[in-house]
Amino acid sequence: MSDPLKVAIAGLGTVGVGTVKILQQHADVIENRCGRAIKITAVCARSNKDRGVDLSGYEWFDDAAQMAVKADADVIVELIGGSEGIAKDAVDAALAAGRHVVTANKALVAHHGQALATMAESKGVSLNYEAAVAGGIPVIKTLREGLAGNAMTRVQGILNGTCNYILTTMREEGRDFEEVLKDAQDFGYAEADPSFDIDGVDAAHKLAILASVAFGVQVNFDAVHIEGIRHISSTDIEFAEELGYRIKLLGIAAMTEHGLEQRVHPTMVPLSAPIASVEGVFNAVVTDGDAVDTLMQEGRGAGEGPTASAVVADICDIARGIMVPTFGVPVANLKPSQPRPMGQHVGAYYVRMMLVDEPGVFADVAAALRDNNVSMVSMLQQTSESGDAVPVVLTTHETKESDMNSALKAITALDTVVEAPHMIRIESA
Amino acid sequence: MSDPLKVAIAGLGTVGVGTVKILQQHADVIENRCGRAIKITAVCARSNKDRGVDLSGYEWFDDAAQMAVKADADVIVELIGGSEGIAKDAVDAALAAGRHVVTANKALVAHHGQALATMAESKGVSLNYEAAVAGGIPVIKTLREGLAGNAMTRVQGILNGTCNYILTTMREEGRDFEEVLKDAQDFGYAEADPSFDIDGVDAAHKLAILASVAFGVQVNFDAVHIEGIRHISSTDIEFAEELGYRIKLLGIAAMTEHGLEQRVHPTMVPLSAPIASVEGVFNAVVTDGDAVDTLMQEGRGAGEGPTASAVVADICDIARGIMVPTFGVPVANLKPSQPRPMGQHVGAYYVRMMLVDEPGVFADVAAALRDNNVSMVSMLQQTSESGDAVPVVLTTHETKESDMNSALKAITALDTVVEAPHMIRIESA
Numbered sequence: 001m002s003d004p005l006k007v008a009i010a011g012l013g014t015v016g017v018g019t020v021k022i023l024q025q026h027a028d029v030i031e032n033r034c035g036r037a038i039k040i041t042a043v044c045a046r047s048n049k050d051r052g053v054d055l056s057g058y059e060w061f062d063d064a065a066q067m068a069v070k071a072d073a074d075v076i077v078e079l080i081g082g083s084e085g086i087a088k089d090a091v092d093a094a095l096a097a098g099r100h101v102v103t104a105n106k107a108l109v110a111h112h113g114q115a116l117a118t119m120a121e122s123k124g125v126s127l128n129y130e131a132a133v134a135g136g137i138p139v140i141k142t143l144r145e146g147l148a149g150n151a152m153t154r155v156q157g158i159l160n161g162t163c164n165y166i167l168t169t170m171r172e173e174g175r176d177f178e179e180v181l182k183d184a185q186d187f188g189y190a191e192a193d194p195s196f197d198i199d200g201v202d203a204a205h206k207l208a209i210l211a212s213v214a215f216g217v218q219v220n221f222d223a224v225h226i227e228g229i230r231h232i233s234s235t236d237i238e239f240a241e242e243l244g245y246r247i248k249l250l251g252i253a254a255m256t257e258h259g260l261e262q263r264v265h266p267t268m269v270p271l272s273a274p275i276a277s278v279e280g281v282f283n284a285v286v287t288d289g290d291a292v293d294t295l296m297q298e299g300r301g302a303g304e305g306p307t308a309s310a311v312v313a314d315i316c317d318i319a320r321g322i323m324v325p326t327f328g329v330p331v332a333n334l335k336p337s338q339p340r341p342m343g344q345h346v347g348a349y350y351v352r353m354m355l356v357d358e359p360g361v362f363a364d365v366a367a368a369l370r371d372n373n374v375s376m377v378s379m380l381q382q383t384s385e386s387g388d389a390v391p392v393v394l395t396t397h398e399t400k401e402s403d404m405n406s407a408l409k410a411i412t413a414l415d416t417v418v419e420a421p422h423m424i425r426i427e428s429a
Numbered sequence: 430m431s432d433p434l435k436v437a438i439a440g441l442g443t444v445g446v447g448t449v450k451i452l453q454q455h456a457d458v459i460e461n462r463c464g465r466a467i468k469i470t471a472v473c474a475r476s477n478k479d480r481g482v483d484l485s486g487y488e489w490f491d492d493a494a495q496m497a498v499k500a501d502a503d504v505i506v507e508l509i510g511g512s513e514g515i516a517k518d519a520v521d522a523a524l525a526a527g528r529h530v531v532t533a534n535k536a537l538v539a540h541h542g543q544a545l546a547t548m549a550e551s552k553g554v555s556l557n558y559e560a561a562v563a564g565g566i567p568v569i570k571t572l573r574e575g576l577a578g579n580a581m582t583r584v585q586g587i588l589n590g591t592c593n594y595i596l597t598t599m600r601e602e603g604r605d606f607e608e609v610l611k612d613a614q615d616f617g618y619a620e621a622d623p624s625f626d627i628d629g630v631d632a633a634h635k636l637a638i639l640a641s642v643a644f645g646v647q648v649n650f651d652a653v654h655i656e657g658i659r660h661i662s663s664t665d666i667e668f669a670e671e672l673g674y675r676i677k678l679l680g681i682a683a684m685t686e687h688g689l690e691q692r693v694h695p696t697m698v699p700l701s702a703p704i705a706s707v708e709g710v711f712n713a714v715v716t717d718g719d720a721v722d723t724l725m726q727e728g729r730g731a732g733e734g735p736t737a738s739a740v741v742a743d744i745c746d747i748a749r750g751i752m753v754p755t756f757g758v759p760v761a762n763l764k765p766s767q768p769r770p771m772g773q774h775v776g777a778y779y780v781r782m783m784l785v786d787e788p789g790v791f792a793d794v795a796a797a798l799r800d801n802n803v804s805m806v807s808m809l810q811q812t813s814e815s816g817d818a819v820p821v822v823l824t825t826h827e828t829k830e831s832d833m834n835s836a837l838k839a840i841t842a843l844d845t846v847v848e849a850p851h852m853i854r855i856e857s858a
Contacts, residue, residue, distance in 0.1 A: 018720070022578045022579075022720055023578075026578060026579075026580060029580065029645070029758075030577065030578065032645070032758045032759070032762050033573075033577050033645075033754075033757055033758050034577070035754075035759070130575075136720070136721035136722065136724060137724060138570075138571050138574075138575030138576070141567075141570065141571075141574060141575050142567050142570075142571075142575075144462075145567075145570060145742060145745070145746060145749075145751070146559075146567030146570050146571075146739075146742050147567070147738065147742065148459065148462050148463070148741065148742050148745040148746075149451045149452075149455060149459065149737070149738050149740075149741030149742055149744075149745065150451075150455075150738055151455060151458065216458070216461070216462075274706060274707075274727060277703060277706050278703075289738065290734070291447070291451055291565070291734040291735065291737055291738035291741070292565035292728065292729070292734065292735050292738040292739075293565065293728070293729050293732075293734060293735055294728065294729075295565060295566060295726070295727070295728035295729075296725075296726070296727045296728065297724070297725070297726050297727075298703060298724070298725045298726075298727070299721065299722070299723065299724035299725065300721070300722050300723075300724075303722075305719070305720040305721065305722060306720065306721050306722055308578070308720055309576065309578050309579055309718065309720035309721040310575075310721075311578075312577065312578025312720070313574060313575050313576065313577050313578055315578075316574070316577040316578065317574060317577075320574075320751075320752075320753060321750070321752075322574070322749075322751045322753075323749075323750075324749060324751075325462075325464075328462055329461045329462050330461070330464070333461050
C-alpha cells in the first residue's frame with residue numbers, strides 16, 4: 001500500500017462541500033479502489049462558516065494561491081471558478097510548484113487551457129478537468145481514453161442544464177422564455193445574472209474544451225460561434241413539434257475538410273434523435289468516431305453530487321497513477337484549430353416571420369429565397385387572428401449559411417415583412 | 430518516447446480484423462495519444478485466408494496458446510471467444526507468462542474472471558475486457574474509473590443487440606417472434622444457433638461482469654436469474670404500449686439490503702424512461718451511483734468497428750501505463766456476492782392470460798390474486814373475436830415475487846384459464 005495521496009481543496013461552495021463529503025464518506029472504498037488512501041489536508045474559502053461538513057482536521061487557508069504552494073498536498077483541487085483572478089492564480093501557482101491540479105473550471109480551461117497544459121506537462125503533473133464539462137458524465141475520460149482508437153468526426157451535446165430546463169419547460173407548459181427564466185431563477189436552476197448560461201457562453205466554454213480533446217487541436221474558444229436562447233419563442237417551439245423537431249441548445253464541433261466548426265446555438269433536432277429526449281436539467285454528449293460510430297452519454301450536468309463525482313474520479317486517477325496528456329496528446333502536438341467561417345456552414349434552416357396578411361405576399365419571400373440559392377422544403381402558415389399580420393414558417397434544404405444570410409437580409413427588407421425573421425438551424429441528428 | 434508496445438492478436442474474425450485495421454490506419458494518432466507506438470507483431474487464426482488486411486509483416490501462429498507464450502509481444506489480444514478451450518488456454522498461458530491480456534470474451538470473464546484476475550494481479554499485468562460488455566460503450570472504464578467516487582446502487586442495461594433488434598422490429602412491424610428472428614438471422618444480426626442471445630445467456634455474462642465491477646463483488650454468473658425473449662408475443666408488445674410501457678430485455682443488477690439481485694429478463698419500462706427509446710441493435714447501460722445519480726450510455730454493442738474501438742482503447746491504456754484492478758478493487762478485496770433469491774424480489778408485474786369468455790370468470794382470477802397478497806393496478810380485456818377465449822392482462826402493485834408465483838400457480842389451476850399465464854416484470858425506470 002502506497003502513501004496516502006494528499007489533497008487540498010480551494011473553494012467550499014456546493015461542489016467543494018460535495019467533494020469533501022465523498023472523500024470523507026467513501027474513504028474506505030476509495031482506498032480499496034485506488035490502492036492508497038486519499039486524504040484531505042487543507043481547505044480554503046473566503047469565510048469559515050458552517051457548511052454542514054467537519055473541516056476541523058484540515059489546515060485552513062484564506063488565500064488559494066498561497067494554499068496551492070504551502071499546503072501539505074500532492075493535488076490542488078480548484079473549485080472557485082472564473083477564468084481570471086484567484087482561481088487562475090491558484091492553478092498557476094500549483095502547477096508551477098509541480099502539484100497536480102483538478103479543476104471544475106470550464107472558463108479557465110477554455111481560456112487558458114493551452115498555457116496551463118504546457119505548464120503541467122513541463123512539470124510532469126496532471127491537469128484534470130472532468131467536472132468542467134457535463135458535470136457527472138465522464139466525457140473527458142471517454143474522449144481521452146475510451147475512444148483513443150477513433151478518429152472523431154463530430155462531438156455535440158446539450159451542455160447547459162439551465163437552457164435545457166428552460167426550453168423543456170417552455171415546451172411542456174407552453175410558456176414564454178422570460179416567465180420560465182424567472183421560475184428557473186426562483187428554483188435555483190438559473191443564476192441571478194443568467195447571461196453566461198442563456199447566452200450560450202457556458203456551453204461554448206465546454207464545447208471548446210471538447211473540441212480540443214476530440215480532434216487534438218488547440219483550444220480555441222474565440223472561434224466558437226455563439227447564440228443563446230433568448231430569441232426562442234413558444235411559437236417556435238410549437239412549430240418545431242408540428243414539423244417533427246425539438247429545439248435544443250446544442251454545442252456542436254465538427255471536423256470538416258474545410259476546417260473545424262465550433263458552434264453553440266438553438267438547434268432543431270428530429271424528435272426521433274436520442275438527444276431530443278434529453279429533457280430538463282440533464283446534459284448529454286454525443287460523440288461520433290470512425291470506429292465506434294455514435295455514442296451518447298446522458299446524465300446530470302451540474303449539482304453537488306454529480307460534479308463532485310467527476311472531481312473525485314479525477315483525484316482517483318492521480319492516486320492510481322493514471323496520467324494522460326491534458327488534451328489527449330502532448331501540447332506540442334496539438335494542431336491549430338483552423339476555424340471554418342460560419343458563413344461556410346452548410347445545413348438546413350427554419351425561418352419564422354410575420355407577414356402582412358394579404359394574398360400573394362409569400363411570393364416575395366419565395367423570390368428572395370430563390371434569388372439567393374435557397375431551396376424550400378416546407379412552409380406553414382398560421383391562421384390570422386388579428387387580421388394584420390400572420391406568422392409564417394419555412395424550412396429549407398441544405399444551404400450555405402452565407403446564402404441563407406443574404407436571403408434573410410432580402411426578406412427583412414420586404415415591405416410585407418412586419419418584423420425581422422428568426423432563423424433556427426436544423427441538424428439531422 | 431518509449432519503446433513500442435508489441436501486440437499479438439489471437440482470432441481474426443470480424444473484431445480481430447477490425448482491431449488490425451484500426452492499429453494500422455490510426456498508427457500515427459495512436460502513437461501521438463499514447464506517447465509510444467503500438468505495433469502488431471504476431472497474429473493467430475485457424476486458417477490463413479485473405480481477410481482484406483495486410484498481415485504480411487506479422488509472425489503467424491496456428492496455436493493461440495503457443496503464440497501467447499512465444500510471440501514477441503507485451504500484450505496478447507484474445508478475440509477467439511468461448512469460455513473454455515483455446516480461448517481460455519491462450520489467456521491462461523499469456524497471464525502465466527506475465528503478459529498483459531486484452532479480451533472481448535464475456536463468457537470467459539463471466540465464468541473464470543476471478544481466477545484470471547488473481548493470476549493477472551500476481552503477475553502485475555492488466556486484464557482488460559472493455560469490449561466484452563456493450564461493445565463500443567466504455568462502460569467498464571466508466572465504472573472502474575469514471576465513477577470511482579460513487580457507491581453504486583444499480584446497474585442495468587440493454588446488453589444484447591440481437592434481442593433488442595427483435596423486440597424493436599416486432600413492435601414496429603407488429604410481427605411475431607419466430608418470423609422476426611428468421612429475418613435477423615438472414616441479416617446477420619442473429620446467429621444460426623441463436624439461443625445464447627435470445628435465451629438471455631449472453632446478456633447474463635455481461636451483467637455478471639458489470640455487477641462485479643459496480644459493486645466490488647466476486648463475479649457470480651451462476652447466481653444470475655435468466656429469462657429470454659422467446660415467450661414474448663406481439664400481443665404483449667401491443668398491451669405494453671397501451672399501458673404506457675415498452676418491452677426490453679434488460680440485465681439488472683441491484684445491491685439491496687438483502688443481497689445482490691442479478692437478473693436478465695424481458696422488462697416493461699415506462700415509455701418516458703430514456704432506455705425505452707434505445708432501439709434496434711443499440712445497447713445502453715444505465716448506472717446509478719449515490720453521487721452521480723443516473724447516467725446512461727448508449728451506443729453500438731457489437732460489430733467490427735465498435736468492438737474493435739473498445740479493444741484498441743484497452744491496448745492504449747496498457748501503452749499509457751494505465752493499470753486498474755481487473756474488477757475495480759484488488760481480487761482479495763472482492764466481496765462474495767450474497768445473491769438475493771429471486772423469490773424475494775419485490776416489483777410490479779404484468780400478467781397476460783387467456784380466459785374463457787363467460788361472465789364473472791375474472792372474479793376467480795381476482796380471488797387468486799387477493800389470496801396471495803397480490804394487489805392489482807389495472808386490468809384490460811380485449812374483445813373476443815372467436816367467442817371461446819379472450820386475452821386479459823393485468824398489472825400489479827409492488828409484490829414479492831414468491832407471492833406472485835403462488836398467485837400464478839393458483840390462476841393456472843383455474844378451469845376458466847385456457848393456457849398458463851405469461852408474466853413480465855415491470856421496472857419503474
